[in-house]
Amino acid sequence: MGENYSLHEQHINQTLVNVQRTIGFDKVYVRAEGAYLFDAEGNDYLDFLSGYSVYNLGRNHPVIKKALHDVLDMDLPNMVQLDCSLLSGLLAEALVAITPPQLQAVFFCNSGTEAVEGAIKFARAATGRARIVSLEGSYHGLSLGSLSITGTTSFTEGFGPLLADVGLVKMGDLDVLESLLKVGDVAAFIVEPVQGKGVKYPKDDYFQQAQALCRKYGALFICDEIQTGLGRTGKMFAFEHWNLEPDIITIAKSLSGGYVPCGAIMTSREIYQKTFSRLDRCVVHSTTFGRNNLAMACGLATLSVLRDEQIVRNTEAVGGYLGQRLAVMTGRHPFVKEVRIKGLMCAIEFQEPADLAMKMAWKFLHTIDRGLFSQMIVTPLLSRHRVLAMVAGHNMDVIKILPPLTIGKREVDRFVDGLDDVLGHARKVHGPMWELGRNFVSKALKSRKRRTNVPAGAGA
Numbered sequence: 001m002g003e004n005y006s007l008h009e010q011h012i013n014q015t016l017v018n019v020q021r022t023i024g025f026d027k028v029y030v031r032a033e034g035a036y037l038f039d040a041e042g043n044d045y046l047d048f049l050s051g052y053s054v055y056n057l058g059r060n061h062p063v064i065k066k067a068l069h070d071v072l073d074m075d076l077p078n079m080v081q082l083d084c085s086l087l088s089g090l091l092a093e094a095l096v097a098i099t100p101p102q103l104q105a106v107f108f109c110n111s112g113t114e115a116v117e118g119a120i121k122f123a124r125a126a127t128g129r130a131r132i133v134s135l136e137g138s139y140h141g142l143s144l145g146s147l148s149i150t151g152t153t154s155f156t157e158g159f160g161p162l163l164a165d166v167g168l169v170k171m172g173d174l175d176v177l178e179s180l181l182k183v184g185d186v187a188a189f190i191v192e193p194v195q196g197k198g199v200k201y202p203k204d205d206y207f208q209q210a211q212a213l214c215r216k217y218g219a220l221f222i223c224d225e226i227q228t229g230l231g232r233t234g235k236m237f238a239f240e241h242w243n244l245e246p247d248i249i250t251i252a253k254s255l256s257g258g259y260v261p262c263g264a265i266m267t268s269r270e271i272y273q274k275t276f277s278r279l280d281r282c283v284v285h286s287t288t289f290g291r292n293n294l295a296m297a298c299g300l301a302t303l304s305v306l307r308d309e310q311i312v313r314n315t316e317a318v319g320g321y322l323g324q325r326l327a328v329m330t331g332r333h334p335f336v337k338e339v340r341i342k343g344l345m346c347a348i349e350f351q352e353p354a355d356l357a358m359k360m361a362w363k364f365l366h367t368i369d370r371g372l373f374s375q376m377i378v379t380p381l382l383s384r385h386r387v388l389a390m391v392a393g394h395n396m397d398v399i400k401i402l403p404p405l406t407i408g409k410r411e412v413d414r415f416v417d418g419l420d421d422v423l424g425h426a427r428k429v430h431g432p433m434w435e436l437g438r439n440f441v442s443k444a445l446k447s448r449k450r451r452t453n454v455p456a457g458a459g460a
Contacts (some may be wrong), residue, residue: 043386050403079289110290110295132166134150152413167180205242230404231343236306251263262299335353
């Protein structure tokens with residue numbers, strides 16, 4: 001312990017280590033419990049990132065931990081493959097019980113991107129069509145198919161050519177969506193009910209109308225609930241905010257309980273059988289580890305905790321309190337443009353201030369990188385207040401929080417008070433916040449210079 005970053009620098013991702021050291025995120029955590037991480041000195045860090053929404057139930061939840069111990073102690077047969085395991089059948093039954101009645105069939109996999117890949121295949125098989133339509137600004141994963149339908153260019157750069165049969169539309173633009181659907185070659189329209197990159201969602205009936213257009217033109221409607229599902233937005237699934245009836249749902253992340261990767265595709269029996277349409281196609285789409293006992297036990301325990309501890313109700317209540325506190329606090333700070341919140345999925349967007357000195361400093365930062373101001377917020381939030389948050393995406397003046405859904409008012413107060421303090425320091429152009437910004441700029445410029453000076457053929 002303590003060699004973490006040097007080991008990663010030598011054998012894993014040097015660039016990530018460089019970034020973490022630059023922004024002051026190179027902490028060594030030795031223990032975790034609930035909403036908190038702890039370093040070797042015993043200092044607690046409030047985890048408002050929760051592994052990108054993996055730890056909806058907090059870290060090392062005792063119920064999920066015990067379920068794993070119980071399964072290991074039972075010495076069950078695992079991944080026989082040419083059998084039907086009991087635990088995967090039980091988890092499928094439990095998932096069907098909490099989803100709309102038309103979704104009766106479940107396919108288990110290992111991750112969110114794998115769930116999206118499977119959903120693309122299911123949609124193509126069910127409709128006989130190839131094209132997938134998604135939203136600008138969306139994020140659906142980083143394997144090739146899910147990357148192709150991701151509407152965030154910072155992730156797609158350098159990995160082309162991607163899938164050709166993809167259409168991107170702007171959220172809210174029904175005319176363009178209909179123009180794509182009416183051609184008749186669209187297998188599915190996939191949406192994140194609340195977009196992870198920036199926490200964006202429609203304020204009107206856009207989703208209902210988009211779903212109706214899909215029905216009209218024979219395309220499937222897919223809801224990517226990988227980050228938003230299982231209570232994150234104050235509903236079991238985020239599509240419930242708009243009373244939607246998706247044809248396919250993808251989930252992952254928090255279904256694992258934070259222990260063993262677990263993802264799932266939920267759809268109707270009719271759509272499911274279009275993929276597994278003949279006896280010789282019974283394993284035409286499969287995954288080796290998808291139904292393993294440990295993952296299934298984690299999923300069952302996660303659903304049990306969600307029910308028994310009334311997690312969704314807590315999310316709605318604490319999310320409401322967070323929204324109230326942020327509304328009062330952000331009104332005092334000229335940098336804050338908007339707060340977007342659904343349950344405990346929250347983004348705070350910043351804007352150019354009116355004050356001349358701050359305006360010039362803001363413009364200077366943005367000539368280098370649009371994400372630098374947001375990084376100037378999350379770095380002192382961690383160093384001064386030991387609260388872990390994140391920049392919402394590349395080239396965004398947005399920070400994002402995804403706290404565990406088990407938190408209470410104490411954790412909300414610690415975050416809001418810390419953010420209030422950091423934003424107060426941001427108003428002092430000659431203070432430590434802007435000195436930090438200048439350091440970020442200096443390192444960014446040096447990195448850019450190194451990239452432009454790479455000899456031809458280097459790294460080929």
